[in-house]
Amino acid sequence: MVSIHAIPAFRDNYIWALENGTHAAVVDPGDAAPVESFLEKRNLQLAAVLATHHHADHVGGLPALVAHWRCPTFGPAHEVPSGIDTRLAEGDRMTIPRLGIALGVLDIPAHTAGHIAFVGEDMVFCGDTLFACGCGRLFEGSAAQMADSLAKLARLPAATRVYCGHEYTLANIRFAEAVEPDNRKLAERKVRESAKRERGAPTLPSTIGEELATNPFLRCAEPEVVASAERHAGRKLGDPVAVFAEIREWKNSF
Ligand SMILES: [Zn+2]
Numbered sequence: 434m435v436s437i438h439a440i441p442a443f444r445d446n447y448i449w450a451l452e453n454g455t456h457a458a459v460v461d462p463g464d465a466a467p468v469e470s471f472l473e474k475r476n477l478q479l480a481a482v483l484a485t486h487h488h489a490d491h492v493g494g495l496p497a498l499v500a501h502w503r504c505p506t507f508g509p510a511h512e513v514p515s516g517i518d519t520r521l522a523e524g525d526r527m528t529i530p531r532l533g534i535a536l537g538v539l540d541i542p543a544h545t546a547g548h549i550a551f552v553g554e555d556m557v558f559c560g561d562t563l564f565a566c567g568c569g570r571l572f573e574g575s576a577a578q579m580a581d582s583l584a585k586l587a588r589l590p591a592a593t594r595v596y597c598g599h600e601y602t603l604a605n606i607r608f609a610e611a612v613e614p615d616n617r618k619l620a621e622r623k624v625r626e627s628a629k630r631e632r633g634a635p636t637l638p639s640t641i642g643e644e645l646a647t648n649p650f651l652r653c654a655e656p657e658v659v660a661s662a663e664r665h666a667g668r669k670l671g672d673p674v675a676v677f678a679e680i681r682e683w684k685n686s687f
Contacts (some may be wrong), residue, residue, distance in 0.1 A: 435532050437556070437596065439635045440467050445600045446490050447635065449558060456480040456531040460551065460558045461598055465494035469501070480531035484508035484517060485560030486545040491598060492516075511540070511547030521549060541582035543574030550586065556594040556638070559586060564597045565639045566622070567605030567684070568650040576678035580653070583677075587651050591642030602626050602636035605648075608687045612649040612661045612680055619647045653677045 440448040442464045449460040450471055458481040462468050472479055479502040484492045486509060495516045499506060507527050508517035521527060523540040536553040541562045551558040561569035562579070563586045571579055586595075606623050613619055622643065626636045644651055652658045653673035662679040663670050670676050 435534060435554075437638075438471070439637065440471050441600075441635075442467050442494075443490055446598060447596075447600060447637065448494075449596050451529075451532055451534065452477050453532050458483060458529050458532060458534075459498070460596070461485055461491035461560060462494035462498055463490040463492065465497035465501075468494060468498060478502070478531075479504050481529045482506045483527075483551055483558065485550065485558060485562075485598070486548040487512045488545065488561070491560060507551075509545075509547040509549045511542075512545055523549075527551075539585055541585060543571055543576075543579035543582050544569035546573040548582070552589065552593075555590070555592060556596060557586060557589060557641075558596045560598045562586065562597075563595060563644065563648075563650075564599060564605055565595065565602040565626070565636055565644070566609050566619075566648050567601055568648075568681070570685070571681065576681055577674050579681070580674045580677045583650055587641065587645060589641050591640065591645065593641045594638035595640060595644060596638045600635060600637070602639075603630060608684050609647060609649045611687065612683075613652070613655070613657050615657060616647060622647050649680055650677060653680070 435451050435453050438450045442448050446463050448462045451458045457477040459468050460483045481504050506517050507519045510520040510522040521538045525538045528535045536551040539550045541548050541550050544561045629636050649658050653676040659676050662676040665683050666679045
């Protein structure tokens with residue numbers, strides 16, 4: 434039985450740890466120190482490191498962890514975080530035998546050019562692409578690419594648990610409310626997520642179903658989202674990708 438833990442790092446990053454009581458794997462270790470103290474406290478051996486993309490706040494701790502544990506490392510084929518020994522792209526599968534886990538890989542470019550997601554066992558580790566009620570910034574890709582990447586994640590089963598890289602949920606919900614003020618499920622989600630933050634708990638994981646109901650970046654064909662985006666743009670927007678591009682821009686200055 435594998436359980437998942439959030440290891441907080443820096444200001445608002447989460448390093449995800451999967452563990453079975455003797456071994457652990459970590460996803461996106463931006464910093465080694467909080468991972469080492471997590472492992473020590475629970476008396477766990479590190480069995481694998483997974484990375485979704487090359488940003489330092491996701492891989493900065495990788496060299497120190499590998500130097501200590503000599504464990505396998507998995508990361509994107511189409512970008513070059515140093516220290517990755519197995520480079521993965523869409524359609525590949527990877528296994529962590531010590532945890533009895535196998536995960537598939539999706540290419541989800543746009544935040545970075547080679548960003549990948551690890552998918553399986555009713556969960557997805559999606560780094561900085563899909564956030565709870567939001568999405569990542571377009572550092573190395575276009576709005577059309579990000580819309581495609583999000584659509585790929587949105588097609589996962591509704592019960593899939595979403596483990597993303599940052600605790601941005603409440604700020605994302607404030608923006609989502611500006612886009613969709615009449616979304617009742619969004620209002621309910623705000624109450625739920627605010628309560629979690631008040632007791633110091635992560636808002637994550639969410640689920641794909643929850644994101645489909647409340648995340649404006651997955652709802653670019655919804656009439657209220659289209660109307661808000663067009664009001665903000667001051668013109669008609671031809672298709673969902675144009676709507677997506679407009680609200681992504683709007684969020685940058687929100
Ligand atoms: Zn990033």
